[in-house]
Amino acid sequence: MANIFSSSIGKKLIMSITGLFLVVFMLLHVSINLAILISEDAYNAACEFMDTNIFIQIMVPILAAGFFVHILYALILTLKNRKARPVKYAVNNKGEASSFASRNMFVLGLIIVGFLVLHLVQFWAKMQLAHYVTGHGHENPYLLVTTVLSNPLWAAIYLVCFGVLWFHLTHGFWSALQTVGFNNTKWLKRWQCIAKIYATVVCLGFAVVPVYLLVQRYILA
Amino acid sequence: MDLKLKIWRQKNAKDKGRFETYEVKSISPDSSFLEMLDILNDQLILEGKEPVAFDHDCREGICGMCSLYINGRAHGPDSEITTCQLHMRKFKDGDTITIEPWRSAAFPVIKDLVVDRYAFDKILQAGGFVSVNTGGVPDGNAIPIAKPKADESMDAAACIGCGACVATCKNGSAMLFVAARVSSLALLPQGKIEGARRAKAMVAKMDELGFGGCTNTQACEMECPKLVSIAHIARLNREFLVAKLRD
Numbered sequence: 325m326a327n328i329f330s331s332s333i334g335k336k337l338i339m340s341i342t343g344l345f346l347v348v349f350m351l352l353h354v355s356i357n358l359a360i361l362i363s364e365d366a367y368n369a370a371c372e373f374m375d376t377n378i379f380i381q382i383m384v385p386i387l388a389a390g391f392f393v394h395i396l397y398a399l400i401l402t403l404k405n406r407k408a409r410p411v412k413y414a415v416n417n418k419g420e421a422s423s424f425a426s427r428n429m430f431v432l433g434l435i436i437v438g439f440l441v442l443h444l445v446q447f448w449a450k451m452q453l454a455h456y457v458t459g460h461g462h463e464n465p466y467l468l469v470t471t472v473l474s475n476p477l478w479a480a481i482y483l484v485c486f487g488v489l490w491f492h493l494t495h496g497f498w499s500a501l502q503t504v505g506f507n508n509t510k511w512l513k514r515w516q517c518i519a520k521i522y523a524t525v526v527c528l529g530f531a532v533v534p535v536y537l538l539v540q541r542y543i544l545a
Numbered sequence: 546m547d548l549k550l551k552i553w554r555q556k557n558a559k560d561k562g563r564f565e566t567y568e569v570k571s572i573s574p575d576s577s578f579l580e581m582l583d584i585l586n587d588q589l590i591l592e593g594k595e596p597v598a599f600d601h602d603c604r605e606g607i608c609g610m611c612s613l614y615i616n617g618r619a620h621g622p623d624s625e626i627t628t629c630q631l632h633m634r635k636f637k638d639g640d641t642i643t644i645e646p647w648r649s650a651a652f653p654v655i656k657d658l659v660v661d662r663y664a665f666d667k668i669l670q671a672g673g674f675v676s677v678n679t680g681g682v683p684d685g686n687a688i689p690i691a692k693p694k695a696d697e698s699m700d701a702a703a704c705i706g707c708g709a710c711v712a713t714c715k716n717g718s719a720m721l722f723v724a725a726r727v728s729s730l731a732l733l734p735q736g737k738i739e740g741a742r743r744a745k746a747m748v749a750k751m752d753e754l755g756f757g758g759c760t761n762t763q764a765c766e767m768e769c770p771k772l773v774s775i776a777h778i779a780r781l782n783r784e785f786l787v788a789k790l791r792d
């Protein structure tokens with residue numbers, strides 16, 4: 325184990341483990357969200373579960389640490405990588421050789437951080453955090469979420485951020501498996517395909533909620 | 546073909562350097578890119594000017610000596626070839642061609658288009674070898690090796706150490722080069738024995754020399770003249786991580 329994390333590959337391992345952890349969390353998050361489509365009661369019950377379940381309570385600080393470490397190492401590695409190319413090319417045909425997402429993971433990540441802060445203030449602080457602090461969460465989470473997300477401006481901001489997340493995940497998912505060494509010539513294409521499917525399922529799952537609320541408010545009403 | 550060439554000129558490692566524009570006329574589309582540069586240099590010498598310094602040796606795509614970032618791509622606009630194998634028919638009459646040296650902290654420019662790639666030799670010296678006396682020619686098939694493994698090992702061994710991977714990678718990372726060596730030896734019984742030590746030593750040297758880390762953009766693989774696959778990087782990661790975790 326000696327000094328594994330001082331090496332470039334060791335640091336990258338931290339990125340990939342925390343990244344994969346966040347990838348799993350995204351699946352849980354999107355499943356809970358979809359309860360909004362079922363009914364007010366279903367969603368409020370799901371929120372109640374998230375507030376009180378002991379396993380979730382253990383996982384929340386771990387999740388926060390996961391985000392923190394992922395972002396910290398994103399910074400450390402990106403700064404180190406920039407130093408390795410001090411002089412830029414006058415002409416650089418980057419698009420020929422690599423995907424947009426893979427070249428812009430840090431910028432995509434920074435947008436996600438901004439979104440994360442907004443999102444935590446807007447919802448999490450009033451729901452789960454309020455529960456931890458005062459002993460009871462929001463009295464009607466469904467009302468809170470649907471009020472915000474049926475507002476076209478907020479809905480648009482959220483949808484754009486899901487797009488950003490999509491790009492981050494299409495590269496991040498398979499990149500993490502490559503980093504831990506779980507790849508070969510056959511699986512490379514497969515993981516890349518699975519990564520696109522995963523990212524699309526997750527981001528569509530997130531996006532369907534504001535779209536559903538907008539349709540309900542402006543078209544069906 | 547008549548062409549305009551925007552070429553990076555730099556007197557020595559300390560000089561700041563700048564682009565100079567030259568014109569060459571009546572170039573045959575069948576001449577190679579390096580022949581075109583030879584013609585330019587003849588012209589410069591006749592004019593009493595300093596010829597453009599660039600690296601080359603075999604001129605048949607096997608030594609890895611030629612380099613050049615041509616119109617924004619390592620080894621120019623063709624794929625699966627080195628610059629010496631690039632022909633002028635890939636360009637159009639009247640084109641302006643921008644020619645830059647490899648850009649990477651670990652490959653400093655020495656003069657004009659020539660960079661110091663000694664860092665690659667240092668990485669090899671750290672572990673890119675098998676430490677046994679080979680003796681005479683061994684009997685064929687004395688050590689059985691499965692065909693798919695032998696093939697994959699040879700695919701990695703095709704690396705000619707030109708540095709296009711480092712030049713192309715936005716992080717100036719040498720991972721494809723290191724992976725090619727580690728992977729090709731790890732796949733063979735003779736190389737496997739020292740696998741753990743080799744992976745650790747070569748990665749440590751690579752980090753020390755100022756190469757960046759891998760972010761799996763795959764740009765290296767696309768520009769590699771020998772198409773060494775990034776699957777070898779996955780094997781390097783595996784070899785390295787397992788070796789470190791066992792320590």
Ligand code: HEM
Binds near residue numbers: 347
């Ligand atoms: C929803 C949250 C996020 C998820 C699910 C996620 C997932 C991932 C995954 C799986 C990887 C691949 C790791 C690897 O290649 O070894 C990754 C890489 C990365 N992430 Fe995230 N990430 C998230 C948020 C962020 C944030 C907030 C940042 C902040 C800057 C960020 C920056 C990066 C960077 C720079 C990389 C490395 C890029 C590369 O290897 O090319 N990510 N992420």
Ligand code: FES
Binds near residue numbers: 600604610627629
């Ligand atoms: S000069 Fe030998 S590979 Fe180009």
